[in-house]
Amino acid sequence: MSNAFETNRRSFLAGTVASTAGFTLGFHIPGIDSAAAQGQTPELNAWVVVKPDDTVVIRVARVEMGQGTLTGLAQLVAEELECDWKKVTTDYPTPGENLKRNRVWGNYQTAGSRGIRDSQDYVRKGGATARAMLIQAAANQWGVPVSECYTWKGVVRHRPTNRELRYGQLAEAAAKLTPPADVPLKDPKNWTIAGKSLPRLDTKSKLDGSQIYSIDHKMPGMMLAAVKICPYFDGKLKSYDASKITSMKGVKKVVKVDDTTVAVIADTWWRAKSAIDQMPIEWDKGPHAKLSSDDVTKMLVEGLSADQAFIGNQAGDAKTALASAAKVVEATYAVPHQHHATMEPMNATVVWTPEKCEVWTATQNAESALATAATAAGLPIEKCDVYRLNLGGGFGRRTAHDFVRQAVLIAKEMPGVPVKMIWSREEDMTHGYYHPVTMAKLRGALDKDGNLVGLHMRISGQSILSTINPAGLQNGRDPATFQGLNPSGTEGVFGYGVPNLLIDHAMRNPPVRPGFWRGVNNNQNAFYLESFIDELAAAAGQDPLEFRRKMMKNHPKHLAVLNAVADRVGWSKPPAPGIYRGLAQHMGYGSYVAACAEVSVNAKKEVTIHRIVAATNCGHAVNPQQIAAQIEGSFAYGLTAGLLGEITVKDGRIVEENFDTYPILKMDQMPAVESIVIPTNDFWGGVGEPTIFVATPAVFNAIAAATGKRIRKLPLGDQLAKA
Amino acid sequence: MIRLTINGTVREVDVEPDTPLLWVIREQIGLTGTKYGCGVAACGACTVHIDGQPVRSCSLPVSEVKANQKITTIEGLSPDLTHPIQKAWLELDVPQCGYCQSGQIMAAAALLKEKPKPTDAEIAEAMSNICRCGTYNRIKAAIKRAAGIPA
Numbered sequence: 001m002s003n004a005f006e007t008n009r010r011s012f013l014a015g016t017v018a019s020t021a022g023f024t025l026g027f028h029i030p031g032i033d034s035a036a037a038q039g040q041t042p043e044l045n046a047w048v049v050v051k052p053d054d055t056v057v058i059r060v061a062r063v064e065m066g067q068g069t070l071t072g073l074a075q076l077v078a079e080e081l082e083c084d085w086k087k088v089t090t091d092y093p094t095p096g097e098n099l100k101r102n103r104v105w106g107n108y109q110t111a112g113s114r115g116i117r118d119s120q121d122y123v124r125k126g127g128a129t130a131r132a133m134l135i136q137a138a139a140n141q142w143g144v145p146v147s148e149c150y151t152w153k154g155v156v157r158h159r160p161t162n163r164e165l166r167y168g169q170l171a172e173a174a175a176k177l178t179p180p181a182d183v184p185l186k187d188p189k190n191w192t193i194a195g196k197s198l199p200r201l202d203t204k205s206k207l208d209g210s211q212i213y214s215i216d217h218k219m220p221g222m223m224l225a226a227v228k229i230c231p232y233f234d235g236k237l238k239s240y241d242a243s244k245i246t247s248m249k250g251v252k253k254v255v256k257v258d259d260t261t262v263a264v265i266a267d268t269w270w271r272a273k274s275a276i277d278q279m280p281i282e283w284d285k286g287p288h289a290k291l292s293s294d295d296v297t298k299m300l301v302e303g304l305s306a307d308q309a310f311i312g313n314q315a316g317d318a319k320t321a322l323a324s325a326a327k328v329v330e331a332t333y334a335v336p337h338q339h340h341a342t343m344e345p346m347n348a349t350v351v352w353t354p355e356k357c358e359v360w361t362a363t364q365n366a367e368s369a370l371a372t373a374a375t376a377a378g379l380p381i382e383k384c385d386v387y388r389l390n391l392g393g394g395f396g397r398r399t400a401h402d403f404v405r406q407a408v409l410i411a412k413e414m415p416g417v418p419v420k421m422i423w424s425r426e427e428d429m430t431h432g433y434y435h436p437v438t439m440a441k442l443r444g445a446l447d448k449d450g451n452l453v454g455l456h457m458r459i460s461g462q463s464i465l466s467t468i469n470p471a472g473l474q475n476g477r478d479p480a481t482f483q484g485l486n487p488s489g490t491e492g493v494f495g496y497g498v499p500n501l502l503i504d505h506a507m508r509n510p511p512v513r514p515g516f517w518r519g520v521n522n523n524q525n526a527f528y529l530e531s532f533i534d535e536l537a538a539a540a541g542q543d544p545l546e547f548r549r550k551m552m553k554n555h556p557k558h559l560a561v562l563n564a565v566a567d568r569v570g571w572s573k574p575p576a577p578g579i580y581r582g583l584a585q586h587m588g589y590g591s592y593v594a595a596c597a598e599v600s601v602n603a604k605k606e607v608t609i610h611r612i613v614a615a616t617n618c619g620h621a622v623n624p625q626q627i628a629a630q631i632e633g634s635f636a637y638g639l640t641a642g643l644l645g646e647i648t649v650k651d652g653r654i655v656e657e658n659f660d661t662y663p664i665l666k667m668d669q670m671p672a673v674e675s676i677v678i679p680t681n682d683f684w685g686g687v688g689e690p691t692i693f694v695a696t697p698a699v700f701n702a703i704a705a706a707t708g709k710r711i712r713k714l715p716l717g718d719q720l721a722k723a
Numbered sequence: 724m725i726r727l728t729i730n731g732t733v734r735e736v737d738v739e740p741d742t743p744l745l746w747v748i749r750e751q752i753g754l755t756g757t758k759y760g761c762g763v764a765a766c767g768a769c770t771v772h773i774d775g776q777p778v779r780s781c782s783l784p785v786s787e788v789k790a791n792q793k794i795t796t797i798e799g800l801s802p803d804l805t806h807p808i809q810k811a812w813l814e815l816d817v818p819q820c821g822y823c824q825s826g827q828i829m830a831a832a833a834l835l836k837e838k839p840k841p842t843d844a845e846i847a848e849a850m851s852n853i854c855r856c857g858t859y860n861r862i863k864a865a866i867k868r869a870a871g872i873p874a
């Protein structure tokens with residue numbers, strides 16, 4: 001994923017701004033200081049504004065979508081700034097301002113669990129630089145050396161005389177100083193704000209309905225739009241009969257948006273939606289009108305034994321090892337498409353005039369939303385901007401901006417009038433960027449002592465990059481396919497030492513568009529690998545924990561999280577009667593995760609998950625209670641896919657249209673989760689996704705232990721009862 | 724004109740009688756704390772109280788609500804975040820994205836009114852709202868805290 005986004009970013013940059021070498025903190029460009037332009041207190045640097053009343057505004061480039069990044073990034077800045085945490089507020093600079101200021105806020109992309117780990121360095125420097133300037137301003141005012149001054153909770157004190165000045169009193173003078181070039185960052189050991197389980201900054205407004213999500217945005221004179229998008233893959237809008245609905249109350253206009261989409265604009269969304277639901281529409285079903293999930297499966301099955309495949313990880317000679325093994329174990333697994341199903345459906349509000357285009361929306365990458373909007377608007381990017389509103393979930397879906405493009409094209413039909421376009425749940429469900437569909441065949445070679453001496457993992461299926469960002473492919477190979485299976489690197493390393501190894505990918509791309517779905521390819525890779533490791537352990541007659549441990553000597557961090565869950569759950573002692581355990585571990589987005597699930601299966605073959613113990617080593621833990629929240633939430637997200645959810649295809653379109661047919665895990669199925677956060681403080685890893693990887697394999701391994709039945713296809717559904 | 728009593732105020736709205744109460748609340752009344760998630764009574768994001776009972780407002784035509792019935796939305800639950808459910812939610816930092824939370828809070832408040840000391844099973848049964856961020860365990864803990872049940 002990192003490659004994909006990097007390439008995206010670069011190509012975006014190449015087309016929009018001339019040069020973006022590095023970050024310049026506190027670099028003032030005359031005339032475009034937005035805060036000053038708005039008649040506010042001048043900023044100390046791009047990240048920090050201190051107001052006369054001591055309120056500290058911390059600017060956040062990454063976006064909050066539930067994962068806690070807003071609070072975490074503010075903690076990191078506030079830590080270095082040594083301000084009063086109670087006076088911290090946050091602000092989202094627009095991507096238009098970022099562009100004008102030579103990308104002073106860097107990358108806005110919020111995905112790949114990168115919100116904190118990829119920006120921690122420069123945001124901390126922003127805080128530290130601002131603090132140094134405040135101290136200098138105080139020292140200047142007192143005529144004393146800086147070395148005699150120190151800071152604490154938003155105050156600069158002169159040690160010898162106990163004089164003090166509040167940051168709010170110093171900010172204006174400090175803003176005029178030249179920022180120091182190189183400021184040291186604190187040793188995390190000395191953190192007092194970062195690293196603490198502080199409450200989130202954005203909770204209160206989520207408790208009384210006052211938080212404004214994109215879908216809630218209001219403007220004077222605003223019109224509302226509902227759309228119908230061709231439900232057939234690569235199909236088109238053939239015709240529609242607007243005359244049937246134009247006299248309906250509130251309807252203002254029926255708009256052909258593009259080749260695939262028609263919109264109704266009305267004075268309320270409900271009227272727009274009711275009208276479009278009643279409008280006769282004919283679709284050209286396009287080239288895949290007969291496609292079904294069975295056809296997709298056939299494509300993938302063919303790939304499982306195809307000669308040609310892209311190699312992701314190779315050591316020794318797996319094929320020879322398999323040919324000469326004492327015992328060969330083989331299993332084939334399958335993972336279907338999934339939908340992001342953010343609780344807030346896609347939407348955007350746009351005002352378009354021939355001179356400018358403004359967009360209010362929920363996005364995981366406002367820079368790319370801006371680029372999309374400018375293209376759709378037919379205006380130079382400098383004439384456009386995107387204002388970020390809160391996201392009712394992102395999970396990767398809001399890294400793509402098809403809906404922004406539509407909203408702009410619709411608003412263009414009513415110049416000067418704000419138009420908010422909202423997708424119905426049905427449009428949202430059937431026009432996703434789905435979790436890619438894949439299968440995998442694994443073959444393992446055991447020697448006579450039950451050691452794994454050879455492994456071939458053949459993945460067959462969809463490549464995300466080939467659709468989303470073909471420039472990220474490497475000679476046709478999609479490197480993101482091998483997330484968590486890589487031989488080396490900092491993102492996701494295969495955690496086992498296997499002397500003869502081959503992991504390869506037969507790319508098979510059905511016309512169902514794939515996307516980055518929280519956890520991305522790690523999800524199926526961990527499910528395939530960790531299920532199969534348990535199958536191998538069983539075939540070797542070995543304990544699944546011991547079988548793993550033997551192969552993890554060179555991967556101490558992978559092993560440490562696995563050991564942590566085993567210790568906490570008491571692996572060495574048998575579980576209570578009727579309870580069975582399953583383990584899984586994986587590395588992704590820079591972090592190491594492991595889980596142990598305890599389940600029981602009753603006579604009706606119903607599974608109860610009694611308890612899950614999960615360990616995470618994310619390097620530095622900026623807010624442990626929020627990391628625990630991400631771990632818990634990851635089980636809900638991961639197990640929805642593991643137990644319930646499946647997007648299927650019939651007659652060239654998506655079958656599931658709403659939550660009645662695409663069920664989401666609810667409270668009655670949610671397991672108790674005990675999280676263990678064990679940062680080793682020597683790297684920075686992500687937390688928004690990693691635990692998802694181990695959710696399903698840990699539970700499925702426990703189900704296999706309980707029933708002797710190995711489930712190799714997601715979701716679990718009623719497979720146990722049918723078996 | 725249809726007369727409604729929302730958060731203690733009588734409002735008149737000019738709207739087609741089959742309009743779901745959710746969209747009347749959001750678009751005619753202008754209270755956007757009540758959310759749209761599915762429109763088919765499957766997610767609970769649109770939960771409001773009618774005479775104290777939790778109702779999925781996306782699936783209730785406004786014409787079925789009588790003028791004297793008291794509709795309470797998240798904005799009317801308490802004037803200042805002092806409802807025990809809101810207090811517990813704040814203490815445990817329950818929300819992630821927060822989009823489902825209006826509905827969760829309204830469902831939880833109705834539960835505690837009906838059953839001041841709910842069992843785990845009663846909580847799970849009453850709380851069938853979807854939270855895609857997966858805040859269920861904190862929701863459950865917060866309900867217990869609000870009910871004064873030891874964790």
Ligand code: FES
Nearest residue numbers: 760761764767781
């Ligand atoms: S929006 Fe009413 S239940 Fe989902």
Ligand code: FES
Nearest residue numbers: 821823854855856
């Ligand atoms: S907090 Fe995001 S859906 Fe519940």
